[in-house]
Amino acid sequence: MRPMTEIDPTPESSEAPYQRRIRSFVLRQGRLTKGQERALETAWPQFGIEYVEQTLDLAHTFGRNHSPKILEIGFGMGDATAKIAQTLPDNDFLAVEVHTPGVGSLLKLMQEGDIRNIRILQHDAVEVLQNMLADASLDGVHIFFPDPWHKKRHHKRRLIQAEFIQLLCSKLKAGAYIHVATDWQEYAEWVLEVLRADPQLQNTAAEYAEKPVYRPLTKFENRGLKLGHGVWDLVFKRI
Numbered sequence: 001m002r003p004m005t006e007i008d009p010t011p012e013s014s015e016a017p018y019q020r021r022i023r024s025f026v027l028r029q030g031r032l033t034k035g036q037e038r039a040l041e042t043a044w045p046q047f048g049i050e051y052v053e054q055t056l057d058l059a060h061t062f063g064r065n066h067s068p069k070i071l072e073i074g075f076g077m078g079d080a081t082a083k084i085a086q087t088l089p090d091n092d093f094l095a096v097e098v099h100t101p102g103v104g105s106l107l108k109l110m111q112e113g114d115i116r117n118i119r120i121l122q123h124d125a126v127e128v129l130q131n132m133l134a135d136a137s138l139d140g141v142h143i144f145f146p147d148p149w150h151k152k153r154h155h156k157r158r159l160i161q162a163e164f165i166q167l168l169c170s171k172l173k174a175g176a177y178i179h180v181a182t183d184w185q186e187y188a189e190w191v192l193e194v195l196r197a198d199p200q201l202q203n204t205a206a207e208y209a210e211k212p213v214y215r216p217l218t219k220f221e222n223r224g225l226k227l228g229h230g231v232w233d234l235v236f237k238r239i
């Protein structure tokens with residue numbers, strides 16, 4: 001197993017409404033394949049967005065105005081992202097991930113499939129939300145299989161927390177959606193509770209939603225389903 005590097009929590013402060021002290025991710029020192037390395041060199045200049053503390057003009061970034069703008073947080077190796085972008089060519093996807101091999105992998109998939117409606121930001125999505133996205137600028141958010149942080153003492157590292165959802169809601173247009181999928185039942189229950197408790201959100205189902213058709217089954221999910229493991233989709237709308 002590769003050595004894991006924990007990112008140091010940023011110092012405590014009481015200035016901003018949502019202070020990010022605990023990271024929801026661990027930066028792994030993954031090795032890049034030759035193909036990922038090549039994709040990073042050749043496609044990043046066209047499809048990568050550098051993190052800066054300045055509001056991103058999404059229409060300008062994607063070169064079109066009226067297409068729905070969807071944020072994906074933590075795309076992993078990008079397989080689902082690439083498939084969804086191909087399935088929904090009229091939507092634009094801002095895909096955020098911290099892991100370099102994942103960024104290389106998605107860029108490679110974009111080159112192979114000639115996919116042009118994705119832009120990639122390699123940074124902590126919380127800081128991207130805080131510093132780069134305008135209020136009421138998003139039509140949807142995808143969070144697929146966020147790290148469940150199984151152990152109770154790690155629950156504070158879970159991405160989905162009440163304050164994070166408040167921040168996310170401020171970036172959603174009225175009627176925009178949040179779609180979370182998880183294969184960890186206890187996290188599904190946690191997410192359901194957090195989303196239900198936010199007065200700005202409305203569940204589109206009684207509890208868990210049917211898997212929306214645009215979300216492809218991942219290899220890992222397929223394997224889990226065969227073993228009888230469950231997957232829970234949650235789709236909420238911003239009022």
Ligand SMILES: C[S@@+](CC[C@H](N)C(=O)[O-])C[C@H]1O[C@@H](n2cnc3c(N)ncnc32)[C@H](O)[C@@H]1O
Pocket residue numbers: 024025026073074075076077080096097098099102123124125126143144145146147159218
């Ligand atoms: C369990 S993986 C799931 C990846 C992918 N969505 C899938 O379904 O295969 C969770 C991913 O979220 C990323 N992640 C976690 N917190 C993040 C954050 N705050 N900003 C950006 N990426 C994050 C991790 O690096 C990791 O790749």
